[in-house]
Amino acid sequence: EPEVTQTPSHQVTQMGQEVILRCVPISNHLYFYWYRQILGQKVEFLVSFYNNEISEKSEIFDDQFSVERPDGSNFTLKIRSTKLEDSAMYFCASRSRGFDRETQYFGPGTRLLVL
């Protein structure tokens, strides 16, 4: 069964460093998302991406964040200068345009720890 994959599973970084979180969505999906979950809190939407551009972003997704689909398979989230409060689990999700188009399928997440 196709699934969304994410790398790395865990990342530890120093405050102020840049991090890139990687996702490989399900191959025929066209819509891509990033969410995050700070420990003990609810899952929050960050950004959605379609047709090589951002279709919606939340207030959290400020100038320190960017997304990219550098090739036909990867979808990345970059945090330019990490802050302590960026420590969270980051989930990538994707959905199709056809059958089952309303359902987002999530990856296993990347746990980011900023020290």
Place this chain on the structure above:
Amino acid sequence: GNSVTQMEGPVTLSEEAFLTINCTYTATGYPSLFWYVQYPGEGLQLLLKATKADDKGSNKGFEATYRKETTSFHLEKGSVQVSDSAVYFCAPGSSNAGGTSYGKLTFGQGTILTVHP
């Protein structure tokens, strides 16, 4: 934007007990509704969904009915198992006025369920 009020936990039950986790939402239009489950140490998995009013989503013995009049999507299971111990999230999708946009999900705060033997 959308908002979700989900029953607070944690919920602790004995095996074979009946489970209800309440979820109400506010939304523009008529969004699709989802329950996701997060097992310990894992990511989010779709549990069930309903895409229009009065639809019932079901999976693994869990059920939830899309109630437009009460804007609710309560999760139920008649007999829980130890393996159902997880965090459950209610999440409406977003929709435009025409109901054809399937955008971001808005998650509830999650309900921790623990089932004892």
